[in-house]
Amino acid sequence: MRAMKIARVLVYQHDLEVAGGLYEMSTSEVANLDTTVVVLETSDGTLGFGETCPLGPTYQPQHALGARAAIAEVAPAILGLDPRQPGVVYEAMNQALSGSVYGKSAIDVACWDLSGKAYGARVADLLGGAHRDRIPSYYGVMPASPEACAAKATELVAAGFGRIQVKCGARSLNEDIDTVRAVAAAVPPQTLLLADANRGWTQRQAINFSQATRDIALALEQPCDSLADHYAIAGKVCHPIFLDESADSIANIMDAVSSGLAQGFGMKISRVGGLTPMATVRDIAAARRIPHTVDDTWGGDILAASCVHMAASCLPSQHEGTWISEPYTSRAYPMISSPITNTDGWIDLPSGPGLGVEPDLGAWGEPLVTYS
Ligand SMILES: [Mg+2]
Structure with a gap:
């Protein structure tokens, strides 16, 4: 199997506005969502995408800064690993940080996206x-x-x-x-x-x-x-x-x-x-x-x-x-x-390969942080 390694972890932040002003629930209401997108770049230049977006800081025990702090903890631990082995990558994240799985989720999804691209298959497959x-x-x-x-x-x-x-x-x-x-x-x-x-x-x-x-x-x-x-x-x-x-x-x-x-x-x-x-x-x-x-x-x-x-x-x-x-x-x-x-x-269902979605990275500006 051809070698494939995670060479860089890039973290982007985007604001998502709620259409019509507010999304209301019994315990909270939100007007803007702070979403975090993780881009995993492999040694051969392939990009994998993942995202995590808490529904405000009070819907459940999650918040956007917490997600990015968790990613900062685990990103160094996954460099050099093969993204086609999401179980191995996940264990490396768990060894680096207990809990905060909503931050780890973005990296896990990006590994599945890269796996699909490597195998020419949809993530669903x-x-x-x-x-x-x-x-x-x-x-x-x-x-x-x-x-x-x-x-x-x-x-x-x-x-x-x-x-x-x-x-x-x-x-x-x-x-x-x-x-x-x-x-x-x-x-x-x-x-x-x-x-x-x-x-x-x-x-x-x-x-x-x-x-x-x-x-x-x-x-x-x-x-x-x-x-x-x-x-x-x-x-x-x-x-x-x-x-x-x-x-x-x-x-x-x-x-x-x-x-x-x-x-x-x-x-x-x-x-x-x-x-x-x-x-x-x-x-x-x-x-x-x-x-x-x-x-x-x-x-x-x-x-x-x-x-x-x-x-x-x-x-x-x-x-x-x-x-x-x-x-x-x-x-x-x-x-x-x-x-x-x-x-x-x-x-x-997107046709793939991987997740089958492609961001316009040129329009995203600079990442918040890059781990390499
Ligand atoms: Mg519900």
């Missing part, structure tokens, strides 16, 4: 193969009046979305109940419906919400703050529990699956540390027929591409959808490749 070349997306309806949310959901379903998430937890419980009732009444019964409180409910609120809406087929997505909260409400709520923010490690996810706590997951690739650990999560979920999404926390085309490749490698019966920041982002970074877009609730 390296992950086991693409079960489909077009994957479903879903939409998060932000807090508004019940009538406005129902109208938005109706419009989305008519456009092609089969999965609607209603953001809850930011207002009174009665407003949440009225809103979810209005949305459920407005969409066809086969629509996958979720009430996503983004950690915003107390145990009591989650139980009361669920019991008040017990006649509606929906799932509770991350109703409460901690994993312990969810163990406490399990058996007292009337709906399946989908963990999102608390699904933050392979160990937690294994426990949540084996104990029967979680009936689904909102999965973020960077939260578990990249495509390498996410492949394990995918297989755990498949073994117990647990549905899940494959998303990340905002980002641009590079991050979206990693989500779509992973999602394509998931069994369609398990993969419920992939959220990408387009069309919520009004200004991403310049790219040469076609943008990854959400068209009527569906996203096309």
Whole structure:
């Protein structure tokens, strides 16, 4: 096998604006996203791309400066390694730094991109193969009046979305109940419906919400703050529990699956540390027929591409959808490749090789830092 070594690690920063001004969740709202892109340059000049983009500093225990600090810790340890061995590169990162997997995630994704380029294959093919070349997306309806949310959901379903998430937890419980009732009444019964409180409910609120809406087929997505909260409400709520923010490690996810706590997951690739650990999560979920999404926390085309490749490698019966920041982002970074877009609730898999996306590096300016 021809030698291939990581010769340089270049780190870029971009600001991504939220279209329409604000993205609102129960625990935070964001107007700008600080995203970090890692470029791995190999000894033969091939470039691999990865990205990590925390959804602001309070959505979960991640922040942009933390990602870049983690990359600074691990970058020297991966120089000289073969990027076609993402498991070996990952172990070198773990030996250099404990935790902060959302920073390591960008490097891991860049290794998969380089592997694909080296082998002339799509990342989805390296992950086991693409079960489909077009994957479903879903939409998060932000807090508004019940009538406005129902109208938005109706419009989305008519456009092609089969999965609607209603953001809850930011207002009174009665407003949440009225809103979810209005949305459920407005969409066809086969629509996958979720009430996503983004950690915003107390145990009591989650139980009361669920019991008040017990006649509606929906799932509770991350109703409460901690994993312990969810163990406490399990058996007292009337709906399946989908963990999102608390699904933050392979160990937690294994426990949540084996104990029967979680009936689904909102999965973020960077939260578990990249495509390498996410492949394990995918297989755990498949073994117990647990549905899940494959998303990340905002980002641009590079991050979206990693989500779509992973999602394509998931069994369609398990993969419920992939959220990408387009069309919520009004200004991403310049790219040469076609943008990854959400068209009527569906996203096309890039053709590759690797992730199949190419940044316009000439328009990006100088990197923040280069490790060599
Ligand atoms: Mg969520």
